[in-house]
Amino acid sequence: MFDPLSAAMSIASSGLKAQSQRLRVVSENVANANSTAQVPGGDPYRRKTITFDAELDRALGASKVQVKSIGVDKSDFKLIHDPSHPAAAEDGYVKLPNVSALVEMADMREATRSYEANLNIIDQARKMVMRTTDLMRRG
Template sequence: MDNDLMKAMQISASGLKAQTTRMRIIAENLANSGSEATAPNEDPYRRKIVSFANVLDRTIDAETVKVANVKFDQADFGMRFDPGHPGADAAGYVKTTNVNGMIEAMDMSQAQRTYQANLNAIDAVKSLSVRTLEILR
């Protein structure tokens, strides 16, 4: 396989891996979207955010994408008045997670589209490689 085609495949593969991590974190956020404090001084689940970075891959002499880090979203928790809840504070409020299902759904859709775009790029590279081999016969 041509070196440039191999580079293209490896760059797309790094994108697949990064988006897989992003989709896993989004799924974790969605799974915990109903989280709330279980005791007055406890916090509920805090949303996680994935950040990416371009990293030079010296083996292929090209930049690839990697997960730079997974951080906690510092947005405020929600508050719900429920004085009978075991997690309620002295004023009767319970902390709820800072996960917003609509935002997570949009992020998941974007991650899936990006994942599919990387798959399409890999398929194109494979197709070009096959065509090149057919020409060389």
């Protein structure tokens, strides 16, 4: 038997899990935004990306979100000229991560809002179940 409240909670919980993983990826990017290579001329931290996909839950008859993959951003590294830096190449340039704090903060805000929306759905479904139970007791 199809239970719409359980379905709503299951769908929202898949959203919570996906946005939680997204927040972890964003946090890792922010934490490594100023990391440089361990060796002269080497590549620094490369920004990670996350991709979502819909997964059909046949028991619920609904689509749930899941993480499809965690990849890397192949955009160019930033370069600064600092011949005294330990990670500087022979030409004196240091490669910096391709992480933009502005982009990461926007991503974090969006993930946080999506996470909160899914929490609200779970809370509303829980309240509906409690209200239904109360009505059945009185009835």
